[in-house]
Amino acid sequence: MRRVVQYSTGNVGQHSLRAIIGRPDLELVGVHAADPAKVGRDAAELCGLTEPTGIVATDDVDALIALAPDCVVYTALGETRPMEALSEMSALLAAGINVVGTSMVWLVTPRQADDWLRVPLEQACAAGNSSLYVNGIDPGFSGDTAVHAALSLVTRAASITVQEIFDYGNYDDYEYTGTAMGFGNTADAERPLTFRPGVIATIFGGLVRNLAAHLDVELDDIRERYEPWYSDQHIECRMTTIEPGQLAAVKFSVEGVRGGDTVITVEHVNRLTSKAAPDWEFPPDGQSGVHKVVVEGEPRIEMSTSLSHPALDVTEAGCLSTAARAVNAIDWVCRSPAGLVALEDIPPTELIRGVMW
Ligand SMILES: NC(=O)c1ccc[n+]([C@@H]2O[C@H](COP(=O)([O-])OP(=O)(O)OC[C@H]3O[C@@H](n4cnc5c(N)ncnc54)[C@H](OP(=O)(O)O)[C@@H]3O)[C@@H](O)[C@H]2O)c1
Structure with missing residues (x-):
């Protein structure tokens, strides 16, 4: 059982949150919300489920780190606030927490990513003996x-x-x-x-x-x-x-x-x-x-x-599949050697284990 925190509940994050709550091999232990209107609300409510989980959203990143989760699913908007997203991801990784996510789409091909992004993340992974994997549907699935x-x-x-x-x-x-x-x-x-x-x-x-x-x-x-x-x-x-x-x-x-x-x-x-x-x-x-x-x-x-x-239109379904690309990698990323993980590092069957339940 992997203990998981969901970071943000936007277009993509609400779908990864639903998957984490639903999957028997994952345990939701925390949820991050930046929006003050979401703070204090039950995770279920933030992703359209009716049965409360008992896990309420917080904007306190240190409190989430203190939970020592195995993995954080990071889906907060990244590209318009790259330095903030970089520092949030780095703090999690340096604290020894693995991160899978969809934000900062340049990280879908981590070996091609520019130094300003890749180097600090590699350093954070090394400091925390942790791993980071980012993917999605496009970029992501379509091109890999x-x-x-x-x-x-x-x-x-x-x-x-x-x-x-x-x-x-x-x-x-x-x-x-x-x-x-x-x-x-x-x-x-x-x-x-x-x-x-x-x-x-x-x-x-x-x-x-x-x-x-x-x-x-x-x-x-x-x-x-x-x-x-x-x-x-x-x-x-x-x-x-x-x-x-x-x-x-x-x-x-x-x-x-x-x-x-x-x-x-x-x-x-x-x-x-x-x-x-x-x-x-x-x-x-x-x-x-x-x-x-x-x-x-x-x-x-x-x-x-x-x-x-x-129930979802095609763009929402695309966000759901984007969430799947991150959530389905949690277990493998938690077991992988420290560093930035690319799709080609993961044996394909490792990404389907756990989706049928
Ligand atoms: N590769 C792909 O196929 C693909 C497809 C879709 C999305 N993506 C990527 O996935 C990420 C999420 O996309 P999305 O459509 O889910 O994004 P979104 O709904 O617009 O935003 C996601 C969350 O980011 C947080 N956020 C937004 N602005 C913020 C700010 N100024 N400060 C702090 N937090 C802020 C909010 O969290 P709260 O709700 O907690 O306030 C929001 O719900 C993006 O980086 C996007 O590029 C990739």
């Missing part, structure tokens, strides 16, 4: 597990494309995702930070370099592409309201180039409802989101992963 599965079916690969084609219309996250993508901006507005030159490559380039390293392929160049789509009509959705002339879809990619050919592409097509960018690719079979891997090779492989759920 799904690609590995697709490539296992070819004798030779000429190129690989990893795509997220997702309708974000129903995603209730204008504050971070919406502003980061520039939804609602007009063509004369300044580009959002995400799409200023070099930024997509810093976010997704690690995935391309990581895949190249797995393939033992040397890239000559990494380049990025960005294409905005401005609406010609009024669009209402949960994310925001779009008026004619405002940005309602984006297509962007990071490409790994070898000998003049694009051999690895990591691409996103994100739109607000199906009215946006009607000429761009849609997910298959009328779905609103897909994670797709295409390998041009011997033979050609096309692998689409679609999520659905009776």
Whole structure:
């Protein structure tokens, strides 16, 4: 039985919390909440369960550390407050507590992460003899597990494309995702930070370099592409309201180039409802989101992963799967040697033990 603390209960965290409460091999011993309105409330209430757990949320990190859990599931928003998230993760690791999480998406490929992030975390792991593992669905599953599965079916690969084609219309996250993508901006507005030159490559380039390293392929160049789509009509959705002339879809990619050919592409097509960018690719079979891997090779492989759920929309189901990528690794990360753990360090079957109960 692993004693676990859930750190934050946002879009992803409420699903990891539910899984921790439900799984017989995990024991919830604490919950962190930053929002004063959540502090003091029972964990069950914070993830939509009815039966109280007796564990109430606290904003006191030292009290959570004092519980000496085996692992913390860290899902607090990281990318907009990287130094705070880095210091919170480091404090847990240095105290000897293993961390699995979804935040700070650069850590999905820890060996490609920049020194400002990697070095202090490695030091904290060494100080506490602890381990850190970060993953998700995209980045995460789509660029590692799904690609590995697709490539296992070819004798030779000429190129690989990893795509997220997702309708974000129903995603209730204008504050971070919406502003980061520039939804609602007009063509004369300044580009959002995400799409200023070099930024997509810093976010997704690690995935391309990581895949190249797995393939033992040397890239000559990494380049990025960005294409905005401005609406010609009024669009209402949960994310925001779009008026004619405002940005309602984006297509962007990071490409790994070898000998003049694009051999690895990591691409996103994100739109607000199906009215946006009607000429761009849609997910298959009328779905609103897909994670797709295409390998041009011997033979050609096309692998689409679609999520659905009776009560959740596709973006919420994506958050649930993102939570699964962290929770399912708890036991192995608790047993792993100290340091930053990458997906390829974990034997695949270790990530499915415990999901059927
Ligand atoms: N790789 C993937 O596929 C994938 C997919 C989805 C998300 N993610 C990553 O997972 C992380 C969580 O995503 P999410 O959608 O769950 O995020 P979210 O709901 O927007 O935020 C998660 C929690 O972060 C805490 N938080 C937010 N702003 C804060 C602040 N200024 N100070 C302290 N705490 C703050 C809040 O905790 P309280 O509720 O306790 O106040 C909030 O509930 C993000 O880093 C995201 O990039 C990755």
